[in-house]
Amino acid sequence: MTDRGRLPQFDGVFAPVVYRDAAIDLLDQTLLPEEETVLRLATVDEVAEAIRVMRVRGAPAIGVTAAYGMVLAAAADPAIEAMERAAEALRTTRPTAVNLAWALDRMLRVRRRLDTDPSESIVEQLLAEARQIHAEDIAANRAIGAAGADLLPDDAVVLTICNTGALATGGIGTAYGVIRTAHERGRLQLAYACETRPRLQGARLTAWELLRDGIPFRLLADGAAGALMATRRIDAVLVGADRIARNGDTANKIGTYALAVLAGHHRVPLYAVAPTSTIDPASPTGAAIPIEERNAGEILAPRGVRLAPSAADAWNPAFDVTPAELVAGIVTERGVHRPPYDVSLPGRDRG
Amino acid sequence: MTDRGRLPQFDGVFAPVVYRDAAIDLLDQTLLPEEETVLRLATVDEVAEAIRVMRVRGAPAIGVTAAYGMVLAAAADPAIEAMERAAEALRTTRPTAVNLAWALDRMLRVRRRLDTDPSESIVEQLLAEARQIHAEDIAANRAIGAAGADLLPDDAVVLTICNTGALATGGIGTAYGVIRTAHERGRLQLAYACETRPRLQGARLTAWELLRDGIPFRLLADGAAGALMATRRIDAVLVGADRIARNGDTANKIGTYALAVLAGHHRVPLYAVAPTSTIDPASPTGAAIPIEERNAGEILAPRGVRLAPSAADAWNPAFDVTPAELVAGIVTERGVHRPPYDVSLPGRDRG
Numbered sequence: 001m002t003d004r005g006r007l008p009q010f011d012g013v014f015a016p017v018v019y020r021d022a023a024i025d026l027l028d029q030t031l032l033p034e035e036e037t038v039l040r041l042a043t044v045d046e047v048a049e050a051i052r053v054m055r056v057r058g059a060p061a062i063g064v065t066a067a068y069g070m071v072l073a074a075a076a077d078p079a080i081e082a083m084e085r086a087a088e089a090l091r092t093t094r095p096t097a098v099n100l101a102w103a104l105d106r107m108l109r110v111r112r113r114l115d116t117d118p119s120e121s122i123v124e125q126l127l128a129e130a131r132q133i134h135a136e137d138i139a140a141n142r143a144i145g146a147a148g149a150d151l152l153p154d155d156a157v158v159l160t161i162c163n164t165g166a167l168a169t170g171g172i173g174t175a176y177g178v179i180r181t182a183h184e185r186g187r188l189q190l191a192y193a194c195e196t197r198p199r200l201q202g203a204r205l206t207a208w209e210l211l212r213d214g215i216p217f218r219l220l221a222d223g224a225a226g227a228l229m230a231t232r233r234i235d236a237v238l239v240g241a242d243r244i245a246r247n248g249d250t251a252n253k254i255g256t257y258a259l260a261v262l263a264g265h266h267r268v269p270l271y272a273v274a275p276t277s278t279i280d281p282a283s284p285t286g287a288a289i290p291i292e293e294r295n296a297g298e299i300l301a302p303r304g305v306r307l308a309p310s311a312a313d314a315w316n317p318a319f320d321v322t323p324a325e326l327v328a329g330i331v332t333e334r335g336v337h338r339p340p341y342d343v344s345l346p347g348r349d350r351g
Numbered sequence: 352m353t354d355r356g357r358l359p360q361f362d363g364v365f366a367p368v369v370y371r372d373a374a375i376d377l378l379d380q381t382l383l384p385e386e387e388t389v390l391r392l393a394t395v396d397e398v399a400e401a402i403r404v405m406r407v408r409g410a411p412a413i414g415v416t417a418a419y420g421m422v423l424a425a426a427a428d429p430a431i432e433a434m435e436r437a438a439e440a441l442r443t444t445r446p447t448a449v450n451l452a453w454a455l456d457r458m459l460r461v462r463r464r465l466d467t468d469p470s471e472s473i474v475e476q477l478l479a480e481a482r483q484i485h486a487e488d489i490a491a492n493r494a495i496g497a498a499g500a501d502l503l504p505d506d507a508v509v510l511t512i513c514n515t516g517a518l519a520t521g522g523i524g525t526a527y528g529v530i531r532t533a534h535e536r537g538r539l540q541l542a543y544a545c546e547t548r549p550r551l552q553g554a555r556l557t558a559w560e561l562l563r564d565g566i567p568f569r570l571l572a573d574g575a576a577g578a579l580m581a582t583r584r585i586d587a588v589l590v591g592a593d594r595i596a597r598n599g600d601t602a603n604k605i606g607t608y609a610l611a612v613l614a615g616h617h618r619v620p621l622y623a624v625a626p627t628s629t630i631d632p633a634s635p636t637g638a639a640i641p642i643e644e645r646n647a648g649e650i651l652a653p654r655g656v657r658l659a660p661s662a663a664d665a666w667n668p669a670f671d672v673t674p675a676e677l678v679a680g681i682v683t684e685r686g687v688h689r690p691p692y693d694v695s696l697p698g699r700d701r702g
Binding site: 033034161192194195196197198200203204207208210211217218219220221222223224225226227228230253254255257258260261262264265296299300303305306307308309311312313314315316317320321 | 608612664
């Protein structure tokens with residue numbers, strides 16, 4: 001079931017996903033920027049499909065979506081075993097974004113606590129928890145935006161990759177939230193946005209948000225980032241994160257590592273910007289982070305438009321790992337963390 | 352006038368451009384890999400348009416095409432002033448590839464030498480010169496391929512960008528010629544090819560050639576090159592050149608500079624591979640090389656497929672400059688030149 005043109009809202013502001021009347025409203029990001037189509041998802045299977053094919057993407061937004069998915073699971077069958085099966089179905093949709101597992105585990109913990117409650121109450125309390133996860137992400141985004149914007153000079157010119165805005169989170173975004181906050185403070189001159197092949201989240205999604213927010217920007221081919229740093233003043237590279245290891249190694253959209261090496265070469269600080277829910281206490285270093293490889297078709301024939309000969313093959317990792325030594329700071333809702341990260345990063349859920 | 356399916360040949364092998372029966376046969380590379388359409392160009396204006404919109408591209412191939420274009424100019428009006436006007440029309444089509452100006456100047460020099468000859472003889476002698484330029488490029492490609500392949504280990508795994516093959520030159524190619532020669536020697540394990548946004552010469556053209564030549568390869572998004580070097584053995588990065596300054600600074604397809612910084616970071620040698628006609632004695636350093644900026648539409652709506660919102664803008668330099676210190680060697684038909692390049696590079700036309 002779809003609804004065109006009316007975007008989902010949470011607490012009166014745009015959200016890529018919300019829970020309403022026993023189903024999820026989800027803006028189908030595969031159709032942006034041409035079409036603003038809101039899907040109604042009523043089952044865990046529909047939610048899993050939406051995450052897998054990236055109708056919703058961005059680690060924090062995936063976490064919020066999965067939490068709402070667990071509410072649908074409880075409404076269908078509140079038995080703990082059934083909910084654990086639902087969590088597994090959701091958990092395996094995307095391997096790298098740790099916020100997904102984090103949100104599912106949090107929902108399962110709440111479910112186990114309610115073991116003797118009647119089913120209606122279970123669904124209600126799980127919905128309250130999912131909305132709490134969503135509200136926490138909104139608050140975290142605001143704190144992140146403020147902390148990150150403090151790092152930028154006046155008339156800042158920044159470079160970003162992928163989409164880390166409202167579409168990727170519950171709130172105003174992570175790296176994008178820093179850009180938006182700097183713009184709100186009148187301190188942003190220009191944002192450069194990598195188009196971000198293969199899925200073009202920069203060209204399709206970040207550009208859509210930048211236009212909505214009235215922020216001056218220019219897109220560029222991912223390969224042009226080196227020439228950009230060599231020929232223009234760039235004050236900071238701002239990137240999101242899909243998983244941060246305890247030592248600060250950061251998994252993020254493919255291309256981030258190249259930006260980090262280039263930024264290091266040009267002495268431009270690169271900041272990883274993410275809520276603490278992105279820090280994975282189970283990953284001591286980046287070597288422990290699973291990297292999703294997606295279909296070669298995303299390279300060879302993106303969005304159904306064939307570019308390469310049909311017999312060609314492609315290597316298509318969705319993420320890469322940037323070593324901590326190339327990350328000048330990690331910005332979370334608790335502030336700016338500096339190396340050594342094994343000391344400065346908060347233990348997730350331990351703060 | 353077009354002819355589908357029959358590819359142009361020079362000396363019995365495929366060439367992207369040849370002169371035949373008072374016109375130019377030119378494979379329209381904007382239609383590859385889906386369509387193999389051969390255009391018949393009969394006027395300088397048609398040749399200029401073909402270069403400008405990149406129906407033919409690659410610095411050496413542009414030079415050969417421009418030389419044949421000067422034959423068409425002579426057939427239309429062999430007066431020196433008319434030919435100088437024709438040369439200017441061709442020269443301004445693409446600013447960075449120095450082979451274009453080099454070929455035009457060489458044709459004009461021949462024309463001036465023939466000042467008292469009858470027109471038929473002028474056209475014939477200019478055609479002989481253009482074919483000589485073409486034949487020299489073929490021979491240079493073979494020598495370049497052999498010299499470059501000598502640099503690679505057994506079972507070599509290499510990375511390349513853009514298209515530097517038969518489509519980009521008169522012969523087997525420059526960087527691609529090295530790959531092809533290593534493959535012919537049984538010493539190439541795998542070639543990785545950057546898709547090369549915005550024009551996708553890697554995905555469209557290099558993949559087309561690699562398949563024709565039976566060379567094992569995988570495409571990748573340009574942003575994945577860093578992750579590739581971080582996670583897999585890469586023996587060399589092989590790139591072409593559109594203009595090489597006297598000090599070895601090398602202008603090439605946008606994205607090359609980022610590859611060079613990454614290669615330096617990972618201690619992988621990057622070789623610039625080009626005929627000596629690409630060396631510009633008038634450019635002491637890369638700072639003197641004009642960098643073409645192309646239409647933002649190549650980023651925003653490539654090949655007519657809209658990616659970004661229509662109100663978005665983009666920065667779209669077609670080339671970047673790699674400083675000589677990031678170039679491990681420059682491979683020409685005269686061998687492998689090592690730093691310091693101001694000493695080791697041959698003066699063009701002075702060898």
